[in-house]
Amino acid sequence: MGDMMCPLTATAWSTTTPRISLLSYVLLGVASSTMSTEQEADDEWAAVERRGAHLVMAAAERPFVIHGFNTYWLMSFAADEATRPRVTAAIAEAAGAGLNVCRTWAFNDGGYRALQTAPFCYDEEVFRALDFVVSEARRHKMRLILALCNNWEDYGGKTQYVSWGKEAGVDLTSDDDFFSDPTLKSYYKAFVEAVVTRINTITNVAYKDDPTILAWELINEPRCSSDPSGDMLQAWIEEMASYVKSIDPLHLVEIGVEGYYGPSTPELLLVNPDDYSGHVGTDFIRNHQALGIDLASVHIYSDTWLPDSIEENHLQFVNTWMQQHIDDAANLLGMPIVIGEFGLSVKDGKFDSEFRETFMQTVYNNFLSPWERGMIGGGCLLWQLFPEGAEHMDDGYAVIFANSPSTFNLLSNHSRKLES
Known part of the structure; x- marks a missing residue:
């Protein structure tokens, strides 16, 4: 499948010196007053930066607020000519509703249409599909959060890394060895380097230099x-955040955690949806104190986290969960908050589409209030938005605008509030 990039040995981990960008000159006040129209357009599309608990488009000196969505399969669909048009449709429809950030997978480890076919081996054809996703996002003025791995088996994830390690003769006992074994960490670092330093074959811009990319996510729901x-x-987060920053000092980095409170804040364990979630090895406050992490990551799935289907209980959970995390992100961590996934399934009949919209509006309202007071920046990303023709991928959470004009209006209204 495609041309394989597969060096015999791992590439050396080397830091790179960031080039002095046009933005740097602007900030130093030495930019030419005769800047061309093309340069001005580049200035407008400069990288989003973090300033304390807020995000800004520094070149334009404007706040940047995330109003986003998830469509995880964009690279996979782009790898097939028959499904590639749905990639453009997904991005274009979201842009039409005023959304400005898409979170999607920049990984596929082993299996069908894999980007990483084996440690240190990458399929050029699939990489070109990811190039297409990035270029289409740029064309529609859509920023990207690109996730680099999965905690779960879907699209390979840490389970595939462990399988590769065992095939290489490494003594491994569980999937959690992904976080500690030196060999598996070398596989991950090599993959990260391949993606981050990739030069897009369509735009001829290296990913690490492309402002289309808002942030790198270390791993989905570790x-x-x-x-x-x-x-x-914690040790893995600290090592990998530092590593990503060493090869790409331009872009923001987030972890991808669900936001469970852990041992460092025993007084907050009761905020978690259940007792189990405080003992899964994650720790919201401690994790986000790691150097190199820029955004506080939180997910919201009360429909699977809570045992009942009493609507008021779910809304109350959303209120408590978000308010605590927003307060902690602003006051303890001093960083923007990103609700990287939030959604509600209508698949099993527990909830209907009307309540899903109430749920969504509750999430948006909880972010809007502190944002309007200047307390916090960041934003929210719906799980998940699909174009027509991708219904077979629906896990119960998919919003398809053609079938749900009221949801389109809800998202558009939220866009207008953020712009006012």
Whole structure:
């Protein structure tokens, strides 16, 4: 499948010196007053930066607020000519509703249409599909949060890394060895380097230099249940955040955690949806104190976290969960908050689409109030938005605008509030 990039040995980990960008000159006040129209357009599309608990488009000196969505399969669909048009449709429809950030997978480890076919081996054809996703996002003025791995087996994830390690003769006992074994960490670092330093074959811009990319996400929903103390995952976060920053000092970095409170804040364990979630090896406050982490990551899935289907209980949970995390992100961590996933399934009949919209509005309202007071920046990303023709991928959470004009209006209204 495609041309394989597969060096015999791992590439050396080397830091790169960031080039002095046009933005740097602007900030130093030495930019040419005869800047071309093209340069001005580049200035408008400069990288989003973090300033304390807020995000800004520094070149334009404007706040940047995330109003986003998830469509995880964009790279996979772009790898097939038959489904590639749905990538453009997904991004274009979201832009039409005023959304400005898409979170999607920049990984596919082993299996069908894999980007990483084996450690240190990457399929050029699939990489070109990711190039297409990035270029289409740029064309529609859509920023990207690109996730680099998965805690779960979907699209390979840490389970695939462990399988590769065992095939290489490494003595491994569980999937959690992903976070501690030197060999597996070398596989991950090599993959991260391949993605971050990739030069887009369509735009000819290196990913690490492309302001289309808002942030790198280390791993989707990491958990390390074999070490409830959180020490193992914490060490991995610190190592990998530092590594990503060493090869890409331009972009923001987030972890991808669900936001469970852990041992470092025992007084907040009761905020978690259940007792189990405080013992899965994650720790919201401690995790986000790691150097190199810029955004506080939180997910919201009360429909699977809570045992009942009493609507008021779910709304109350959303209120409590968000308000606590927003307060902690602003006052303890001093960083923007990103509700990286939030959604509600209508698949099993527990909830209907009308309540899903109430749920969504509750999430938006909880962010809007502190944002309007200047307390916090960041934003929210709906799980998940699909174009027509992708219904077979629906896990019960998919919003398809063609079938749900009221949800389109809800998202558009939220866009207008953020712009006012």
